[in-house]
Amino acid sequence: MVTDRPVRPEGTRYLICVVLWLCSVWLFVGSAVAATGSVDLSSEPAPVPRWLVVSTGGGVIGASFLITSFVTDRETIRSVTAPQWSVPAWLLSPPVGSAIRLSSVVVLGVVVGGTVGTSSAISAFALLLVWSGWWAGYTMSVYLVGNTWPTLNPWRTIASVIAGWVSVDRSLPNWLDVWPSVGGLLGLVWLTMVTPLRTSPRLLAVVTVAYSLFTVAGGVVYGAPWFRHVDPISRLFRAYGRVAPFRRTSSGLTLTVPGSELTEGEARGEPTFIIAVLWVTTYDGLVSTPLWRELVETIGAVGVPVAMVYALGMGGGFGAFLLAYRTGTQHARRIGRTYITAQTIELRFARSLLPIAASYHFAHYLGSVLGVVALLTGILSQLFGGPIPVPSRPSWFGHAQLLSILCGHLLAVWVAHTTAFDLFTGRFQSIRSQYPFILMMIAYTMIGMWIVLHPSAQPPFVL
Amino acid sequence: MPTEYVPDGSTEADEHSRQSITANTRPTERVPTAVPDDETPAAWCPHCARPFATERLCALHLGDRHRDEWTANQRDRYESAYDDESNELFIFHLKVISALVGVFFAFTYTYAFVWS
Secondary structure, eight states: OOOSOOOOOOHHHHHHHHHHHHHHHHHHHHHHHHHHHTOOOSSSOOSSOHHHHHHHHHHHHHHHHHHHTTOOOHHHHHHHHOOEEEEOGGGGOHHHHHHHHHHHHHHHHHHHHHHHSSOHHHHHHHHHIIIIIIIIIIHHHHHHTOOOHHHHOHHHHHHHHHHHHSOOOOOOOGGGTTHHHHHHHHHHHHHHHHSOTTTOHHHHHHHHHHHHHHHHHHHHHHOHHIIIIIOHHHHHHHHHHTTSSEEEETTEEEEEOTTTTTTOOOTTTHHHHHHHHHHHHHHHHHTTSHHHHHHHHHHHHHTOOHHHHHHHHHHHHHHHHHHHHHHHHHHHHHHTTOOBOHHHHHHHHHGGGHHHHHHHHHHHHHHHHHHHHHHHHHHHHHHTTOOOOOOOOOTTHHHHHHHHHHHHHHHHHHHHHHHHHHHSSSSHHHHHTTHHHHHHHHHHHHHHHHHHHSOOOOOOOOO | OOOEEOTTSSSEEOOOOOHHHHSSOOTTOOOOBOOOTTOOOSEEOTTTOOEESSHHHHHHHHHHHOTTTOOHHHHHHHHHHHHHHHHHHHHHHHHHHHHHHHHHHHHHHHHHHHHO
16 A cells, blocks of 8 residues: 655655754643643742743644644554554443443432432532532543443433333434534533522422433433434533543444544534533633623623623623634635535534543533542541541642643644544645634633633622 | 444444544545635546646645556656645745744743743
């Protein structure tokens, strides 16, 4: 098999390139470490001003793109994400799956029962289980290990059992497109912001029961496609699961290089949903910044309801993100001088944004997951008669936050590079067509780092 | 896109879409294209009829996708287009190196001023 045109041995030139490349990697890793190493995000004032850390973040992304532009051999680019290994299939044996399904339904029952119960300790535990255990910790497992939600999803189990008794096999209407899942995702996150859903067990019980009825009904009527395309939570986990190394295939489990599934795209509005994921992750951080607090107070003083401000922010930000992405795609098409349709480019580059969304989720919820781990070790140590340790944030907390963001962005840059070389023709067109995407990533890094660097305040609640 | 369901019917296997990046060539694949109204393509691929904005892109495409079916003439066109592109890339990479050096020094000096 011939690969790319064999290049004549131009040893000196390539030696120079390699040396320069290594030097730049060293310099940039050095400056990035210097930047992150001197920033303590917990409470003390940072020795490096915020604007400099933010622009270093942008600089690192830009530089990593410039460095990857030296890798132009398609075989080499393919070989990075090509390896995959099968995993023993006994892990997926039907009894194990059924046991997991049954226990997830039991957990759902415990959560609902705990939140409507009268004991304050049990309802506090249920809240912790939902928000720190599931929304923060479990989501991390989805993008770090693999998407286990199709098996764990208790609503899906209930729906499939009911569907066994009553057969209503309807197919999902096409006109629904991606909008129910996008609307559901934006709506759920908006609900956690404008209501005390994170602190009130009663409200959580009401919302859980309402969501359960709706989801089980949809699952019974439309079957598996409901969970693939409409249910926002299943779709969110499926999107995050694309980043993970483990993947369920028809022949069992496969271990792949993280990000190897991100160079493709799926029809039925996947880019729009990914933009929504990216926006809700950003918005979740944005609402706890002082700037947002001031904004809400200013607008609230005029007499606009706070819930309305949150809803406008949610919708407006999503629209702006979607518009920016679509405009970037048009520019990529023009700069690269390609006739490939804008929809195809949109579809193929969308998943490169997923590692970024995952890394911001990680940075945002690391604190709450560490809190739960500290609490659990405290309870365990108390059971064995030991002292109760005082939970405190480890010294590497701030570094881990910035490092996760950096890793997410670097993976995104590489994924965009691989996608471009897979989709476009030649080497120069593949590099040039990445410019708009890299510019968007630089801008987004700077926004995201600016949010993470702010001391997180309790977002202004409505009730 | 077809969806595969694993035997137990509830855990879905996502359509395994890594084929394109692992396969060496995809001569049969059709990438959807659309030519803007005010433009005329400079060339069409003789094998898959895909339009291109320049002759050179078309020649490069032959080497990317149609190595198993190309003629000697098409191979020559590809090789000369590849060499042209290599020369252009060399200039581009020189610019990239100077940009990297520039960005690095800008940050070094900024950090030096901030920390001093």
